[in-house]
Amino acid sequence: MSIMSYNGGAVMAMRGKNCVAIASDRRFGIQAQMVTTDFEKLFPMGERLFIGLAGLATDVQTVSQRLKFRLNLYELKEGRQIKPKTFMSMVSNLLYERRFGPYYIEPVIAGLDPKTFEPFICSLDLIGCPMVTEDFVVSGTCSEQMYGMCESLWEPDLEPEDLFETISQAMLNALDRDALSGMGVVVHVIEKDKITKRSLKARMD
Amino acid sequence: MALEDVCKSRSRAKPASLLDFDVPVAECLQENPPRSGTPQNPLPFEMSHGTTTLAFTFQGGVLAAGDTRSSCSGRVSCPDAEKVKPIHSHLVATSSGTSADCTLWKRILARELRLYQLRHGRRVSTGGAAKLLWHMLLPFKGTKLCVATTLCGWDESGPAIFYVHSDGRRLRGTLFSVGSGSPYAYAVLDQAVESGMTAEEATRVAREAVYRATHRDAYSGNCVDIYLVTSTGWTRREREDLKEEYYRERKNLARPRSAHPKPALNETSMIEWSQPHPSKT
Numbered sequence: 001m002s003i004m005s006y007n008g009g010a011v012m013a014m015r016g017k018n019c020v021a022i023a024s025d026r027r028f029g030i031q032a033q034m035v036t037t038d039f040e041k042l043f044p045m046g047e048r049l050f051i052g053l054a055g056l057a058t059d060v061q062t063v064s065q066r067l068k069f070r071l072n073l074y075e076l077k078e079g080r081q082i083k084p085k086t087f088m089s090m091v092s093n094l095l096y097e098r099r100f101g102p103y104y105i106e107p108v109i110a111g112l113d114p115k116t117f118e119p120f121i122c123s124l125d126l127i128g129c130p131m132v133t134e135d136f137v138v139s140g141t142c143s144e145q146m147y148g149m150c151e152s153l154w155e156p157d158l159e160p161e162d163l164f165e166t167i168s169q170a171m172l173n174a175l176d177r178d179a180l181s182g183m184g185v186v187v188h189v190i191e192k193d194k195i196t197k198r199s200l201k202a203r204m205d
Numbered sequence: 206m207a208l209e210d211v212c213k214s215r216s217r218a219k220p221a222s223l224l225d226f227d228v229p230v231a232e233c234l235q236e237n238p239p240r241s242g243t244p245q246n247p248l249p250f251e252m253s254h255g256t257t258t259l260a261f262t263f264q265g266g267v268l269a270a271g272d273t274r275s276s277c278s279g280r281v282s283c284p285d286a287e288k289v290k291p292i293h294s295h296l297v298a299t300s301s302g303t304s305a306d307c308t309l310w311k312r313i314l315a316r317e318l319r320l321y322q323l324r325h326g327r328r329v330s331t332g333g334a335a336k337l338l339w340h341m342l343l344p345f346k347g348t349k350l351c352v353a354t355t356l357c358g359w360d361e362s363g364p365a366i367f368y369v370h371s372d373g374r375r376l377r378g379t380l381f382s383v384g385s386g387s388p389y390a391y392a393v394l395d396q397a398v399e400s401g402m403t404a405e406e407a408t409r410v411a412r413e414a415v416y417r418a419t420h421r422d423a424y425s426g427n428c429v430d431i432y433l434v435t436s437t438g439w440t441r442r443e444r445e446d447l448k449e450e451y452y453r454e455r456k457n458l459a460r461p462r463s464a465h466p467k468p469a470l471n472e473t474s475m476i477e478w479s480q481p482h483p484s485k486t
Contacts, residue, residue: 005279008423034421179276204448205426
């Protein structure tokens with residue numbers, strides 16, 4: 001069995017008009033057996049910045065904690081919130097430090113610039129190669145299914161409510177075709193003045 | 206007869222013997238020896254194996270149930286597969302293992318049983334059908350063929366379940382669960398199955414067992430099929446999607462308990478698991 005599919009999981013982020021949305025499933029399992037249905041894969045890293053981590057569960061927790069540590073030091077030294085693009089470089093650097101014994105995660109970053117509120121999404125591979133896109137990013141055991149759903153459902157300049165609907169449908173239907181992800185979905189929609197967190201009613205098998 | 210011509214049976218020069226089973230598949234092994242599935246020649250992709258099927262006997266007959274998810278290397282390739290299928294009017298078979306193998310071998314078994322019935326005017330017993338299937342699978346022992354089926358039938362001696370596996374196992378029993386979700390199903394069945402159950406209780410237990418297995422096991426899911434085999438033949442319960450079951454259960458648990466708690470009903474009532482099951486020594 002592949003290390004990346006040992007625990008299963010899926011995260012995705014989409015860009016809309018002056019907003020971004022990030023979503024993840026909630027399953028934590030060990031190969032075929034589900035252990036809990038409330039495993040956090042989305043972590044706030046700023047007022048309007050989230051990172052989603054899919055892959056080996058232990059690395060999800062370790063990387064999110066080590067990243068938060070580095071981020072706290074940055075904010076203390078700089079005296080301001082980090083920009084999403086800089087945060088992407090920070091994640092890339094953290095992952096490349098382990099180039100020959102990597103963390104088995106594939107992160108996805110979604111956020112708004114703290115000053116201009118420009119939406120930003122990107123994903124990285126497990127050794128830190130960043131990829132910035134204009135539409136959507138996906139990561140996890142059902143990435144092929146998620147790519148298919150996003151390609152067909154996404155359109156540019158979606159308002160926050162429509163973006164929520166789009167990302168929800170993309171996640172739910174992609175997860176239904178993956179045995180190792182699911183057990184609920186959490187969606188954060190990040191706008192200039194508010195962040196809306198919603199849990200979706202999904203198949204629990 | 207047209208059927209015999211299609212099946213290429215020998216001509217009826219002498220009266221048919223009771224052991225007159227045509228098993229052409231053994232020849233096909235010589236013509237096409239298995240080339241893949243050996244250590245020197247691994248399979249190009251992983252075959253589907255995950256499932257939850259169960260079968261048990263009780264005073265009302267035999268109950269067979271299964272989920273409907275067919276998965277392949279982590280992907281759900283078919284959310285509405287049929288894992289429990291009737292072979293003839295009084296025999297139902299559950300399948301687990303490789304989907305293609307199970308589908309085909311069920312058809313081959315059904316064909317041979319039907320031919321026997323036409324020639325000899327009576328049905329093969331459940332044990333006999335199991336032995337026939339075991340015999341037909343014997344040449345493939347050691348290959349990557351994987352069929353794990355429980356044959357649930359009603360014959361002259363009453364209800365019977367036989368578990369047949371392509372590695373040569375043939376077991377008679379009163380309760381079986383097969384597949385990756387079977388440990389979870391066994392947990393529910395072992396505490397609730399009694400011979401004196403009614404058909405409705407048995408259906409509820411089977412449904413609960415499959416639901417728990419689909420919740421915990423990644424490779425089981427989607428819907429549940431339930432068949433009941435009695436002396437008059439098999440009957441099928443309509444396929445039920447278990448999507449809402451989790452939320453229905455959460456709603457039931459959140460309600461304040463009264464002296465006689467009534468669970469929220471759909472067509473099948475839910476068993477109240479709050480009372481401890483009377484222990485048996």
